[in-house]
Amino acid sequence: MTEVSVAKVDAAATGDLVVLKNVDKHFGALHVLQDIDLTITRGEVVVVIGPSGSGKSTLCRTINRLETIDSGTITIDGKPLPQEGKELARLRADVGMVFQSFNLFAHKTVLENVMLGQIKVRKADKKKAEEKARSLLDRVGVASQAEKYPAQLSGGQQQRVAIARALAMDPKVMLFDEPTSALDPEMINEVLEVMQQLARDGMTMIVVTHEMGFARSAANRVVFMADGKIVEEAVPDQFFSNPRSDRAKDFLSKILHH
């Protein structure tokens, strides 16, 4: 993927792809995101971890504005997130998203799922879209399932199709909102392997997950969230072997020792 073009000199120069500044959000009385500052540079893989209810999924969903924010700014590739409308739709096409519950279009075949965005949003012609869809399905290892409906696939296969569907839009950044949390244990690895491959290929990724193994092996940086705040940011080795904050120590002690 060659993505640094002359037109994008400004953003490319700084290398900052996704920038969150002073982001605040409430769900009623719950202050779910508190003054979040986070910068993700091009090609970086950032893993967000933290206890349930810490706001990490919400953070992920604010980046393509599936959740609105109360105050602060979010910019993607130098452009602030627009209001709901054409502009926002265009921006969302550049931000791939993978959901915990896969959310494949239930009335369309696997192949149609991966072709739809290319045809309706990117205005690609049908033949090219199908070619690309098939090659992406091959890349995530489900090419043989192309004509089936999502309900006929296993969870792991569905999630890999969902990744292919997002990749079909040639996104600048991929958001993963707990992609393996709804999977049977034996299917988690097949999804993580696809994600690891993506990371190696230089895709910019923001991954909310409970998979510490993935965080260790694929992340450039770990962001630890608790109670709506970013408590700690560090490279994985440092975070897992030598966390600075008490909250992170407490969290890691609970998940790593059994």
Add this chain to the structure above:
Amino acid sequence: MFDFLSDYDDPTLLGAFWVTIKLTLFSGVGSLVWGTLLAAMRVSPVPLMRGFATVYVNVVRNIPLTVIILFTSLGLADIFGVTMGSDIFKTRDFRLAVLGLVAYTAAFVCEAIRSGINTVPLGQAEAARAIGLNFTQTLRLIVLPQAFRAVIGPLANVLIALTKNTTVAAAIGVAEAALLMKEMIENEAQTVLIAAVFAFGFVVLTLPTGLFLGWLSKRLAVKR
């Protein structure tokens, strides 16, 4: 015993039921289109559209159909001069009846489709928006196709009710089955037999509709 049936030739028994079928088909297609638009308005992000559709549905479905049909003729046509593009009374009244039936039935179609929209998981719309589809595309390509499949059963109910509701068009003189029945009952002695003939006629129309749509509903169900 059935001799009297052949005494009527304007319209004939079959001719009258043909008008019933035409009323049902035109009103059915019209109310499906208008009802879908209303449902789209009811879930749209624009408050004005939501408000309009909500008020429309709640007003129209609570007015007796007879009042609506009479209003199209006595109100729209006689007072406001709406001719529906025809000076021939027969054509005008038929079209007015279709208009009234569409206006009324669409409220029920809208609510059936809206309940179908509620069966589509929120994640489907989120995934659609996440790949860059706009509101209309999300509704048209992802949500409505799944919603329709979920409500074929309820829509069959609406269609069957509509078929029977076309009899109200007799109130403004549309020569459909019920008007002929009334005429026969006035002229003939075999009232029970007449009622049975017309009842049978309606069952012949509605029973296959219900069975076919029930089969279709199972066949097209979205597996999750």
